[in-house]
Amino acid sequence: MKKKKRQGILESGKVAKIYKKWLDAEEAELNRLKSDAIDIADTALGRSREENINQIKATIKHMTTEEKEALLQELQRPEDDLHNDEDINEGAV
Numbered sequence: 001m002k003k004k005k006r007q008g009i010l011e012s013g014k015v016a017k018i019y020k021k022w023l024d025a026e027e028a029e030l031n032r033l034k035s036d037a038i039d040i041a042d043t044a045l046g047r048s049r050e051e052n053i054n055q056i057k058a059t060i061k062h063m064t065t066e067e068k069e070a071l072l073q074e075l076q077r078p079e080d081d082l083h084n085d086e087d088i089n090e091g092a093v
Helices: 002-012 024-035 044-061 065-075 079-083
Strands: none
């Protein structure tokens, strides 16, 4: 099977791609990159989280004082109460 495939490649006349030699500088850069610590902000999840935070800040900036106070009171409730809030998705599509 492999011999047939190899023979077919040889008969096709296609030339194998030539790749440049891996240089010591490239190897050093790879090793540097492999040793770098990766922060959550460097990942897609981290960037998505950062974008969500920026959207929240923009939303809060345009809220009335009363809306901000109501939100602050809601956020200061115990964590269990926040998760059991039935109207948390009110107005969601």
